[in-house]
Amino acid sequence: MKRIGAILCLSVMLVFMSASVCFAGQGDLAIKDQYPKDGATGTAVENASIKIWFNQDVRPKTKDIRKANKKAVKLVDEKGKNVPIYVAYSPDEDGLMMVLSSSDAKIQGDTEYTLTIDPAFQATNGDTLAKGDQVTFKTLDQSKNMTVNMVMMGVMMVGMIFFSTRSMKKQQEKEKAAKGKHDTVNPYKEAKRTGKSVEEIVEKDKKAKEKEAAAAAKREAKRAKEEKERIEREKANKKRVTGPRPISAGGGKYKAPKKKASSKKTQQNKGTTRPKNQTGKQKNSKNKNNTKKK
Numbered sequence: 392m393k394r395i396g397a398i399l400c401l402s403v404m405l406v407f408m409s410a411s412v413c414f415a416g417q418g419d420l421a422i423k424d425q426y427p428k429d430g431a432t433g434t435a436v437e438n439a440s441i442k443i444w445f446n447q448d449v450r451p452k453t454k455d456i457r458k459a460n461k462k463a464v465k466l467v468d469e470k471g472k473n474v475p476i477y478v479a480y481s482p483d484e485d486g487l488m489m490v491l492s493s494s495d496a497k498i499q500g501d502t503e504y505t506l507t508i509d510p511a512f513q514a515t516n517g518d519t520l521a522k523g524d525q526v527t528f529k530t531l532d533q534s535k536n537m538t539v540n541m542v543m544m545g546v547m548m549v550g551m552i553f554f555s556t557r558s559m560k561k562q563q564e565k566e567k568a569a570k571g572k573h574d575t576v577n578p579y580k581e582a583k584r585t586g587k588s589v590e591e592i593v594e595k596d597k598k599a600k601e602k603e604a605a606a607a608a609k610r611e612a613k614r615a616k617e618e619k620e621r622i623e624r625e626k627a628n629k630k631r632v633t634g635p636r637p638i639s640a641g642g643g644k645y646k647a648p649k650k651k652a653s654s655k656k657t658q659q660n661k662g663t664t665r666p667k668n669q670t671g672k673q674k675n676s677k678n679k680n681n682t683k684k685k
Contacts, residue, residue: 420518463509501532
């Protein structure tokens with residue numbers, strides 16, 4: 392009896408242990424997040440990739456597991472046609488898998504795609520998905536997006552031209568007003584253009600000129616006032632003195648050196664034929680006198 396009881400206990404333990412391992416392998420692997428989301432629209436076509444984040448490392452250890460996982464991932468278009476894909480795993484981020492279309496079949500714009508992951512997909516430790524995953528998304532319409540961008544660019548260009556022209560016109564009007572000049576208005580031509588009477592246009596032009604003249608007078612008065620205030624400030628900042636004073640009055644001890652009287656130069660070498668400081672006539676007259684004495 393003891394032997395039979397021991398065999399039964401051992402059998403029960405083995406059953407419980409195998410059941411716990413089986414449930415752990417089927418239920419631990421799960422998807423945390425994915426991009427694009429299910430039902431997303433406007434997914435970019437350029438460098439398009441579908442990213443799946445699992446709750447544990449899914450990098451396969453063997454080539455067989457890599458091939459099996461690739462078979463468990465499928466991408467089809469809106470017509471149900473399989474799209475050749477490439478399954479990649481991030482070496483830096485555990486649990487990240489990327490699905491990209493191969494170079495032979497690129498992701499097309501304005502097309503609906505469906506990605507399906509089979510429950511047989513395995514993690515690194517051998518765990519599988521408790522249930523499969525399916526996500527459907529639609530790519531961006533490139534032609535429509537380009538048309539919208541071109542329209543927006545055109546609107547921006549028109550707006551820039553309009554505001555720059557308006558700003559330039561205002562600047563010219565300000566410069567003319569500052570110089571006291573204004574455009575001459577042809578009342579007959581303006582009346583024909585606007586449909587108003589000549590008298591009304593003349594009266595309007597007269598008021599505009601009076602307004603410009605008043606504004607110019609106001610600016611001139613303001614400028615004269617500012618100039619007057621500037622002159623008054625300069626006068627207030629200037630210091631006046633009663634007259635020149637010696638440096639000693641300010642505490643200076645410097646004394647200028649006395650100038651020496653210049654001595655009169657005496658003539659030397661009177662008996663020479665070329666005395667200093669004599670002109671040619673004086674030399675000749677002196678030579679004649681010496682000749683007569685002899």
